[in-house]
Amino acid sequence: MTEQTRTVIDRDPAPLLEVEGLVKRFPIRRGLFGSGAVHAVEGVDLQIHAGEVLSLVGESGSGKSTLGMCVTGMSTPTAGRIRFAGEDVALASRRGRADFRRRVQPVFQDPRSSLDPRWPIERTxxxxxxxYRVGSSVERTARVAELMDLVGLPRHFASRQPRELSGGQQQRVAIAAALALRPELLVADEPVSALDVSVQAQILNLLDELRNRLKLALLFIAHDLSVVEHLSDRVAVMYLGRIVETGPVERIFSAPEHPYTRALIDAIPHADPGRKMSRIRLTGEIPSPVNPPSGCRFHPRCPVAVDRCxxxxxxxxxxxxxxxxACHVAAAGLAQRRSIISTISEGATS
Ligand SMILES: Nc1ncnc2c1ncn2[C@@H]1O[C@H](COP(=O)(O)OP(=O)(O)OP(=O)(O)O)[C@@H](O)[C@H]1O
Ligand code: SF4
Ligand SMILES: [Mg+2]
Structure with a gap:
């Protein structure tokens, strides 16, 4: 977390984005008479402050993209509330919704899907x-040049077609288009996972630079923790439709509480070899969100599960x-630590 961001958060405690009890289910038909639903997102709460980077991580199928689509207004939640700058998005007027779509912009995994292959870069x-009829024609031309500079694209690329650009350059174009309307929040859904490893760091650095220069908030979606450490202020870990742990990035990496978070950290090749905590290896597959496991959804894969789980x-x-x-064992550990501390302090005062 940069000093700059910390100041922004301290000064403005009201979140830019507030998600409360968000549910998204996709109805499905099973067999001739059966029906059911994919429980993609089940009761998620999260907040993002102005200028803050929140990373949302979890395995494939945990509901990250579905949550991201709801946040950008591209998908309608089944239940729950999304507030942006204090206003309930579902209750907003047509004008209010258009304003919301301007202020919250998506960036997708595969830049080719967001670029029209027939359009030159300048047009995209x-x-x-x-x-949105922003400014005069001359002003729009000048703004395009400014955006190309901002994302590090040479101006002579303006007349090129997407196919003439590398994956990393295409993603820069997609980011420039997402920034055109001066949004306050970018929802970037795995924006580097379709790119060569050598280019990934460049795009991550660009996002980091942009959030600092433009005071942008970012919901950064990733399926593994290794790419989020440098960029994030906070991390939310998602498993089968729920946020199982959330906290400041340093804390999540140094003292994770949920066994699933610990397993994701242990899966990072360079995870701290000196760490004292026992290692957790993730085995098996994420269960189907059509019939999620009872109790704790992670219990069939959890190596430290107890009966009540x-x-x-x-x-x-x-x-x-x-x-x-959200973990019974971690909560019991905390209660035990607190009880030891209180016994020691009682002993010290008696
Ligand atoms: N339109 C849809 N109709 C039915 N099921 C869907 C739909 N979109 C997503 N799902 C299901 O919802 C669940 C969550 O999907 P989602 O794409 O949000 O996960 P994810 O965490 O983004 O995964 P990945 O890392 O693979 O992108 C999955 O089981 C997926 O198959
Ligand atoms: S609640 Fe139980 S099953 Fe779930 S993560 Fe904690 S220990 Fe594992
Ligand atoms: Mg996804």
């Missing part, structure tokens, strides 16, 4: 300015300022 970046759903426990996790 200019399109949002035309759609299969019947009782764990609630969020706060471990520290801004750090919470």
């Amino acid at each position: 970046i200019r399109e949002p300015l035309d759609a 299969s019947t009782e759903e764990p609630q969020d426990t706060q471990f520290d300022e801004g750090h919470s996790a």
